[in-house]
Amino acid sequence: MSNSFEQFQRARSTRDARFDGQFFVAVKTTKIFCRPICPATLPKEENVEYFTDVALALQAGYRPCLRCRPDSAPNSWAWQGTRTTFERALRLIEQGELQRNDLLQLAERLGVSDRYLRKLFAQQLGMSPKQYALYHQLMFAKQLIHHSGLSITDIGFASGFNSIRRFNDAFKKTLKLTPSELKREMHNVNNKQQVELSYRGAFDWRYMLDFYRQRAISGLESVDETTYQRKVILGDSLAWFKADFSFKPNKVLLEFELDDVTQLKQLVLQVRRMLDLDVDIDFIEQHLKSIEPELVIRSGIRIPGVWSTWEGGVRAILGQQVSIKAAITQLNLLVSTLQGEHPTHFPTASELAAADLSFLKMPQSRKETLKRFAQFILAEPNAELSQWLDLKGIGPWTVNYAALRGLSDPNRFLTGDLVVKKALQNFPKLTADNVSPFGSYATYHLWSHAG
Numbered sequence: 001m002s003n004s005f006e007q008f009q010r011a012r013s014t015r016d017a018r019f020d021g022q023f024f025v026a027v028k029t030t031k032i033f034c035r036p037i038c039p040a041t042l043p044k045e046e047n048v049e050y051f052t053d054v055a056l057a058l059q060a061g062y063r064p065c066l067r068c069r070p071d072s073a074p075n076s077w078a079w080q081g082t083r084t085t086f087e088r089a090l091r092l093i094e095q096g097e098l099q100r101n102d103l104l105q106l107a108e109r110l111g112v113s114d115r116y117l118r119k120l121f122a123q124q125l126g127m128s129p130k131q132y133a134l135y136h137q138l139m140f141a142k143q144l145i146h147h148s149g150l151s152i153t154d155i156g157f158a159s160g161f162n163s164i165r166r167f168n169d170a171f172k173k174t175l176k177l178t179p180s181e182l183k184r185e186m187h188n189v190n191n192k193q194q195v196e197l198s199y200r201g202a203f204d205w206r207y208m209l210d211f212y213r214q215r216a217i218s219g220l221e222s223v224d225e226t227t228y229q230r231k232v233i234l235g236d237s238l239a240w241f242k243a244d245f246s247f248k249p250n251k252v253l254l255e256f257e258l259d260d261v262t263q264l265k266q267l268v269l270q271v272r273r274m275l276d277l278d279v280d281i282d283f284i285e286q287h288l289k290s291i292e293p294e295l296v297i298r299s300g301i302r303i304p305g306v307w308s309t310w311e312g313g314v315r316a317i318l319g320q321q322v323s324i325k326a327a328i329t330q331l332n333l334l335v336s337t338l339q340g341e342h343p344t345h346f347p348t349a350s351e352l353a354a355a356d357l358s359f360l361k362m363p364q365s366r367k368e369t370l371k372r373f374a375q376f377i378l379a380e381p382n383a384e385l386s387q388w389l390d391l392k393g394i395g396p397w398t399v400n401y402a403a404l405r406g407l408s409d410p411n412r413f414l415t416g417d418l419v420v421k422k423a424l425q426n427f428p429k430l431t432a433d434n435v436s437p438f439g440s441y442a443t444y445h446l447w448s449h450a451g
Helices: 004-015 052-059 083-094 103-110 114-125 129-147 152-158 164-175 179-184 205-214 261-274 281-292 309-318 324-340 349-353 365-377 387-392 396-406 418-424 439-447
Strands: 024-027 032-034 048-051 194-200 221-222 227-234 237-248 251-258
Touching: 004 048, 004 281, 024 052, 048 052, 052 251, 083 103, 083 114, 083 129, 103 114, 103 129, 114 129, 114 324, 129 152, 129 179, 129 194, 129 261, 152 164, 152 179, 152 261, 164 179, 164 261, 164 418, 194 237, 194 261, 205 221, 205 227, 221 237, 227 261, 237 261, 251 281, 309 324, 324 349, 349 365, 387 396, 418 439
Parallel strands: none
Antiparallel strands: 024 032, 024 048, 194 251, 221 227, 227 237, 237 251
16 A cells, blocks of 8 residues: 555545545644645645545544535445435536526426535535536636736626626625626736636647647647637537637636637636646656656656547547558548538547448558447436447447546556567666556656657
């Protein structure tokens, strides 16, 4: 278990939300245990004990932190039996479900009573579903006022309010001033469809752009010296965005076009994940350097994500045992054949499942794997990635690559990758255990040595 505890120590130091629910941090001096994302001051390591389950911490005599609520962490024992319902409720509310329908309709969609749903939120968050929805709307609106050039009207609708009057009233009641009063305090605000996205630490965005450029889909993605742009499906509508990395220090300028402005929050969340803007990259690199001092030759390498795990899976299947150039050639052929010269989005599972893939220039077995994968995603859209391994033609490398780029999973050390295998000959001290929980970053740094 000592290796695991070392990994927990690294993970808690970053407060990375991707590790939330995987372990808990107990403080011997206070007898309190927390989630790794707790905002409290980090205790000294000699005063810390780690547990992989809430029940184990309770059995050891620790009490849960009232600030970070360990009982509400993903995968914790208190979620058993309610986890799926609560996760779905949070996701739907954050996507604006309570702006379109009432609480009773949301509960019916989840297969529970509205009374039970209110009780679940009270237990897990200490507030009602409507309060949760309102606070998310207002915080997102405040972010747009500070960091975008949208009009107050567009901000109101983008934040899920169906009238400007209700937006103004809710904003003033909660934040003690109106949206217009807050915006008047801002300087150099324009009317373009833009949002500023902040990040901390080093960012080798040129490496990220080069990575995207080498794997870009013609007509769908575009990369130049300072920007990355692409077309996507967001909700039930089309969208386009462009990320400009030369805007300001520690800022990415996100320009966008949305058919449905209410999808803006989801776009921002997706882009932040794709560009890996929330990671503590400096801490991760310090850890990797402590194992192999010569590994990090380019500081600030982050995970260049793709739009979805579905897209990551398709890219991985096409890339099995072939070069990047060969894989992207087939990917471009796939997209252009299914959507023509001017694609509007990455092909969906239903589009691919219905297609005759004989045009692809690759082994028949791989075409059959691609078809099976599309049919599986159609039947089980919320399946765990580990379930993909049950499909003939899909192995650990494919699943790990899809998780690496489609989920931006921080701990996918691709030891089965041919380039990684070759690079590891020069860095024999690197193992899956000692790079954990940052195996994905070790993978990218090894790739960077291949040029």
